[in-house]
Amino acid sequence: MPYGTFFATLDFVDRIVPRKGPTDSPFLIEVLSGLKRIAVVQSENPWVTIEATVSGGVWIYFQNCRRWLLNPTHHYLRVETAIGRPTGEHDLKCNLKQGVESKSVVDMENPNFDQWRVRVGGLRLVWEFIEALPKPTDDTHSEVDNSHPRYFPGLVREAALAKFESTGKWCAGVAPQRKRHRLRANEPREFDHILPHSRGGASTHLNIQILCVECNRVKGASAG
Ligand SMILES: [Zn+2]
Incomplete structure (x- = not known):
């Protein structure tokens, strides 16, 4: 869940x-x-x-x-x-x-x-x-209404980050190209819409994950 x-x-x-x-x-x-x-x-x-x-x-x-x-x-x-x-x-x-x-x-x-x-x-x-x-x-x-916010609200990011830190710092990876993997302590992390915002993904708890920089780049490239 x-x-x-x-x-x-x-x-x-x-x-x-x-x-x-x-x-x-x-x-x-x-x-x-x-x-x-x-x-x-x-x-x-x-x-x-x-x-x-x-x-x-x-x-x-x-x-x-x-x-x-x-x-x-x-x-x-x-x-x-x-x-x-x-x-x-x-x-x-x-x-x-x-x-x-x-x-x-x-x-x-x-x-x-x-x-x-x-x-x-x-x-x-x-x-x-x-x-x-x-x-x-x-x-x-073609009728997607993208008037909802592009960026995750602070509370949503905070909750995702807290969960990320407390569960072992796993980058979710990008299926099927990159498996999930652990981030190093100081490696930068990025917030990602699981269902891309451009395809109607909302900026809510349910649609946020944390990726490493490289995975976010790979996901962006494959979506584009
Ligand atoms: Zn990654």
């Missing part, structure tokens, strides 16, 4: 698990399985990235834009749709509206702000929606 996903999961779970009482609630089990499904979607679909928020929620990015905020509480998942949300068959809002109509335990918390309260029985609507997000095609490549 990528580093960022791990922290997002911890935050998420921390918000759901009651201080006292059983930790095997149907809601918790459903949310954990949902997080796994998101991680699978993300690994298969470079348009989807997730990012943990300070408050313990998770932003789902699609095509580099913040689209949906999933915010857990002990009893339900609050889902907010962001400005500039996509329309059409893959609109989460449409999906949730159906849930309301069919009374599958989804209710609209605040219609003015597109906030939804999804209880355990309605969570599958959210996971199914995320799994159905369209995968990129050559056509969508």
Whole structure:
């Protein structure tokens, strides 16, 4: 599981698990399985990235834009749709509206702000929606919105560096040309977008790795 996903999961779970009482609630089990499904979607679909928020929620990015905020509480998942949300068959809002109509335990918390309260029985609507997000095609490549920041925020770099230092200073290498290898103590290190920014890779925990100068050069040359 990528580093960022791990922290997002911890935050998420921390918000759901009651201080006292059983930790095997149907809601918790459903949310954990949902997080796994998101991680699978993300690994298969470079348009989807997730990012943990300070408050313990998770932003789902699609095509580099913040689209949906999933915010857990002990009893339900609050889902907010962001400005500039996509329309059409893959609109989460449409999906949730159906849930309301069919009374599958989804209710609209605040219609003015597109906030939804999804209880355990309605969570599958959210996971199914995320799994159905369209995968990129050559056509969508030309429509990449690269308005997201090119550079990793300081906190993202700090976390990546801390992990790098504490886990043995491994350069990730460049498959298949260069294997991962350890860096010497004072060897310069560079931050790299795993999925290149030019191809829609976000500047988040999930998409950062540390490379040595040579590997970064090799990766840049092979991408170009
Ligand atoms: Zn290297």
